Amino acid sequence: MPGVIAERVPRVAASSAVPRDELEKIWQTQPGIAGWLSSVDHKEIGLRYIVTAFAFLLLGGVEALVMRVQLARPDQQLLTPEQYNQLYSTHGMTMIFLYAMPILSGFSNYLWPLILGSRDMAFPRLNALSYWIYLASGLFMYAGFAIGAGPNDGWFNYVPLASRPYNPGMNIDFYALGMIFLGVSTTVGAANFIVTFLRTRAPGMSINRVPILTWGTLTASVANVLVVPSVSLAFCLLWMDRQIGTHFFDVSQGGQALLWQHLFWMFGHPWVYAIVLPAMGMVSDGLPVFCRRPLVGYAPVALSTVATMMLGFGVWVHHMFATGLPNLALSFFSGASIIITVPSAVAVFAWTATIWLGRPVITTAFLYFASMIVLFTIGGVSGFMTASVPVDWQLTDTYFVVAHIHYVLIGINLFPVIGGVYLWFPKMTGRMLDERLGRWNFWTTFIGFNLAFLPMHLTGLRGMPRRIYTYPHEMGWDGLNLITTIGSFLLALGVLLLVINVLTSLRHGVAAGANPWDAGTLEWATPSPPPPYNFRVIPHVASRHPLWESRLKESDERSLIEDGMVLDHGRETAGSTPLDGEPDIILKMPEDSYAPFLLTIAASAGFCGLLLHLWWLAEVGVAGVDVALAVWLWPERRLGQRVEVKHV
Amino acid sequence: MRRIGVGWWGLLCVVLTEGALFGYLLFSYLYYAVQLDPAWIPIRHPSLRLAVPNTIVLLLSSVCVWWGERGTREGRRGRQLLGIGVGFLLGLAFIGIQLQEWHDKPFSLRSSLYGSLFYTITGFHMAHVVAGVIALAMVFLWSVLGYFDRMRNAPVLIAATYWHFVDAVWLAVFTTLYLTPYLG
Amino acid sequence: MVALTWGMLLIAIGVVIAISLLVLGGVVGRGRHVDIASVPVERGGNGLRWIWIGVGVSSIPLVVALVWTVSVLAAVSAPTGKPAVVIEVTGAQWWWKARYMDRDPARIFTTANEIHIPTGEPVQIRLTSADVIHSFWVPALGGKTDTIPGQTNVTWLQADMAGTYRGQCTEFCGWQHAHMGFLVLAQPPAQFRLWEDAQIKPARPPTSPQEAAGKAAFEFHCGACHTVRGSKAGGSVAPDLTHIESRTTLAAVTLPHMVGTLSGWIADPQAIKPGVHMPVMDISGPELERIRSYLQTLE
DSSP: OOOSOOSOOOOEEEGGGSOHHHHHHHHOOOSHHHHHHHOOOHHHHHHHHHHHHHHHHHHHHHHHHHHHHHHSSTTOOSSOHHHHHHHHHHHHHIIIIIIIHHHHHHHHHHHHHHHHTOSSOSOHHHHHHHHHHHHHHHHHHHHHHHTTOOOOSTTTTOTTTTSGGGOOSSHHHHHHHHHHHHHHHHHHHHHHHHHHHHHOOOTTOOGGGSOHHHHHHHHHHHHHHHHHHHHHHHHHHHHHHHHTOOOTTOGGGTOOHHHHHHHHHHHHHHHHHHTTHHHHHHHHHHHHHHHTSOOTTHHHHHHHHHHHHHHHTTOGGGGOGGGOOOHHHHHHHHHHHHHTHHHHHHHHHHHHHHHHTSOOBOOHHHHHHHHHHHHHHHHHHHHHHHHSHHHHHHHTTBHHHHHHHHHHHIIIIIHHHHHHHHHHHHHHHSBOOOHHHHHHHHHHHHHHHHHHHHHHHHHHHTTOBSSOSOOOGGGSOHHHHHHHHHHHHHHHHHHHHHHHHHHHHHHHOOBOOSOTTOOOSGGGGSOSSOOTTSOSSEEEOOSSOGGGHHHHOOSSOOOEEEEEEOOOSSSEEEEEOTTTOOEEEEEEOOOOOSHHHHHHHHHHHHHHHHHHTOHHHHHHHHHHHHHHHHHHHSOOTTTTOSSOOOOO | OOOOOSHHHHHHHHHHHHHHHHHHHHHHHHHHHTTSOGGGSSSSSOOOTTHHHHHHHHHHHHHHHHHHHHHHHTTOHHHHHHHHHHHHHHHHHHHHHHHHHHHHOSOOTTTOHHHHHHHHHHHHHHHHHHHHHHHHHHHHHHHHTTOOOSSSOHHHHHHHHHHHHHHHHHHHHHIIIIIGGGGO | OHHHHHHHHHHHHHHHHHHHHHHHHHHTTTOBOSOGGGSOOOOOSOHHHHHHHHHHHHHHHHHHHHHHHHHHHHHHSSOSSOOSEEEEEEEETTEEEEEEOOSSGGGOEEEESEEEEETTSOEEEEEEESSSOEEEEOTTTOOOEEEOTTOOEEEEEOOSSOEEEEEEEOSOOSTTGGGOEEEEEEEOHHHHHHHHHHHHSOOOOOOSHHHHHHHHHHHHHHTTTOBOBTBSOBOOSSOBOTTGGGOSEETTTTEEOOHHHHHHHHHOHHHHSTTOSSOOOOOOHHHHHHHHHHHHTOO
C-alpha cells in the first residue's frame, strides 16, 4: 500500500516547466506481455473491465436470443427443460454479475483519477487484482456452462432446489464457488473506490465539488462492502451443505429455506441499486455537457443518491412477499419500497429541469441520456406497483416483473452506459464515434427494447409465469411472446451497430482533441487519450466545473490547471483531507507488479481444488495466496513504508 | 501529529466488510435460535470452562499489542517488540485453547444444525485469528529488522487495528454462542 | 384488490405519460443539431423549484398508494367468516396433492390436481411442500402463496361464480415447472357436497375378469407410487388416482383427459413432460390396454 510521509514540500510550477518524457518514463507500463500482466495503470485496467464486461453482455444477449426463439411460439421443443434452465440462469448471472457491475467499475476506474485530478486510484495493485479476479471468476463460472453444468436454478438459486438431493451435479458448485471468488473482486474494488474518494482528490476538490459519478460509485461501493459478505456467506453455507454435509438449509434437521432467501436478498436488493446508481451518476454528469449548463440540484441529487442506497438496505423482503411472512413485516417493507421512489424522483426532476433550463444539443450521447429518463420512469412505476403487497401477490413471479427488471436494468444501466461510451470514447481513444451510425444505433436499440419489453407488462398481467421453458397455446400468450421475440432481435441488432461503430471508429474515426464536447470537468483538461501520468502538474480546483468557470462567473476563484504541484520523484500523487480536499501528504504509488496476477492464479487453483474435492490443491492455492500477499505487503523504502527514505 | 497514508483506510474497509460477515453469521444463528425449540442446542448451557479464560487471553493480547503499538509511536523499540511479541504468543495460546475446546465438544460440524453453525462461526473467527497471528509475526519480524521508527510504522498500526477488530468480533461471537443460551 | 391493482396501474400510466411529455417537450423543438462549442454555457432559471414541485406532486399518489395498500392487505389476508372447507395442499415436483380435512376422520380424502370448492363460501388452503419451494396461484381468484417445505402457509379462496379456474405453480421448481398446473372447480354447495361424497368412497370393485386383470396389472406396475383406495396400490409419492376418471385433465393440466392421451401418458411420460419423476416402463400393448381400462372405471 502507498505509505506515509515524504518530508519534502513539493514545488509548484507551470506544467510547461515539467518535462513530459521524464514523467512518461516514470509512469509508463512496459510494452508486451510483461506489461500486460503487471500493469497497475487505472486507465488500462478500466479499459479491460469495459471490454470484458461488453463481451459478457454479448454472451448474455445471445443466451437471451436463444430463449426468445424457444418462447416465440407455444409448446416448442427446441430446447430441453434443462437447457432452458441453464440458459436463463446463466443469462441472469452474466448480466447481473459479469456485465452490470463490472462495466460501471470499468468506467469509474478509468474516469475517477481523471475527474478527481489525481494520478491513479489509492491502491493501484489492488485495482489490478480486482480485474484479474473478475476475469478468473467469470471464466470459472462459464467453465461450468461450457461443459453442460451451468447454473440451473436461476441467479437467485433458491434452496432446497439448489441443495444436493435435488441438484446432484456440479452446476451449483460452479456457481457457488465462482460467486464467492467474484465477491473478492467486488469487495476489494469497492474498498479502492472508497479510499480513493476519501484521500486522493485534487487539492481544493472539497466534497461538494466531486462529480455525481463519484457519489454514485462511492455509494455503491459502501453498500457492496457491507452486503457482499451476505451472499458470499449464503453460497459458502450452501456449498458446505452440498459438499461437506452440514445442515444449514436441511429441512429435516430444522434448517429453513427462508434463511437462504433472507441472506440472498439482503445482498440482492442493495446490489441492484449498486448497479444503477453509478450509471445515474453518468447521466448526471453527462446530460449537463449537452445541455450546456451545470446539473440542476447538485446537492439534492448527491443526497438522493445516498438516500436511495440507505433505504435500499431496508426493502429486501419485497422479494419475499409470497412466502407467508406476518402482515406487520409485509406492511413495513411495502411502505419502505413505496417510499424509496422519492429520492429517485429527485433525480428524474433534476435531469428534466436540466434539459428545460439548458440549451440541449442533440447528439447520440444526449439521446441515450435523455431517453433513459423515460425508461427509468417506466421501470420505476412498475416497481412501485409491485411494492404494494396485494398487487405483488398477483404480479410477482410473472412476466410483469421480467418487464420491470429489464426496464430498470437496460434503462438505468445499459442506456447510460452506451451514452457514456459516446461521451467518453473520444477521451479514451482520441477518436470520435460516428454520429450518423450512432443515430441508427440509438433508434434501433430504443425501438427494439420497447417493442420487446413494453408488451411484457401485459404478458405478466395476463398471468404468464416466469422461468417456464414453454407455454400452452390455450393461455392466449402467443402473440405477445412473438412480439417480444421480434423486439429482442431488433435490440440485438442495435447493440451490434454499437459494436460496429466502436470497431470502425477505432480505425477511421475523426480525430478528437482534448475537449471535443467543450465540457467542464477535469478529465477534459488532459490530452485524448491521456498520458500515463494523467496530469503534468497536480491541478488545484475551485469549483465543480473548472473548465466552465470563466463563463459561469459564479465566483472570483479560478481553478489552476496549468500551474500546480510538481510530483516527479518517482510515482507520486497528492493525498488530501476527506471533506475539504486540502492537500496533506504526498502518496508514493507502487510500480507495476506481477503480484496481483500471481495471487489470482493461486486463488484460482484454490477454488478449483474445492470444486473438484482436490483438497491438496486447495491448500496449495491458499499457500500461494499467502506468499503473494507477503511479497505484496512487504514494506518498501520506495513507498515510504520503511525508514531510510532519501530526502529531497 | 502522526500522518497516515491510505493503507490504514484500506484496513478500515476490511474491518467493515469482515465485520459485516460476522454480522450475517450471527444473524443466521439468531434466526434459528428465536424460532426453534431450545432443544436444538445439544448442550443446553454451553460450557464456559475454557471459553471464559480464553476470552481473557484474547483481551490481554489486545492490550499487549496496543501497548506495543503505542511504544512504536513513541520510538521505544523495546516496548514495540515486547508488546507485539507477547500479543503474538497470547494469540497462539488462544488458538491452542480453542482447539482443545473443539476437541472436547460432543457434537461436530455435521452432526446437527447447531453443530454446523457453532463450528462454522467459531471456525471463521479462528481463521481470522490465524491471519492476525501471522500479521503480528510479520510485523514483529519487520520490527526486528529495524524497518520502523516513530514516523514510519504504518504496518504496526494496521496490524494492531486488525487484531483489536478480531478481539471485538470474538466478544460478539462469545456473547451470542455462549451467553445467550443462559438467558433462557 | 382488483381495484387497487387498477388504481396503481392508472397512477403508473399517468406518471409515465407526464414524465414522457415533460422530457419530450424539453427535447423536441428545443434540441438543436449544432456545433456544441457554439452554444454558450449558462446557468439560468430556478432549477431547484422543479425538484421540490415535482417531488411534492409525486408524493401524493405515493401516500395514497401506501394507505390503500395497507388497508387492502388487512382486508384480503383473512376471510370474513369461518372457512366452509379446509384443504391441505402439498406442492410436489410436478403435481398438486389436495387433502380435504374434516372433523369426522371418515370424511377425510385425498385427490390431486383438481380441487373443487363450493361457491360463495371461504375455503381455507393450508400449504406445504413435499420437496422444493412451489407457489400456489389461481390468478382469477386471488394472489399467490408459496409452498415451503418445513412450514405451513395458510391462504384462502372464495369463488362467487361457478366455473373452472386455472391455477399454476409460480415458483421455479425444476424441469417441469412449466407444466405444473391445477384446476379449481367452483360448484354450487349442493353439487359440491355430491362431489365430496363421491370422492370419499373408495374405488368400486371390478365387475368382470378383465377389470380384475386390469386392477392386478395396475397394482403391480403402479402401486409403488400411486394410491387407489380399495385396491392394493398404496404409494404416496404420486397423485391419488382413486377417482381419476372424474378429472378433466391429466399430468397437472398438461393434457386433456381422453383415451388417447391417457394411454400416451402411461406409455411414455418422459416424451410429454421430460424429467418428470414417473419413469417410462416397458408395458406391452395389451397390458397397457388393461391398465387404461381399469383406470377408466375409477369414476
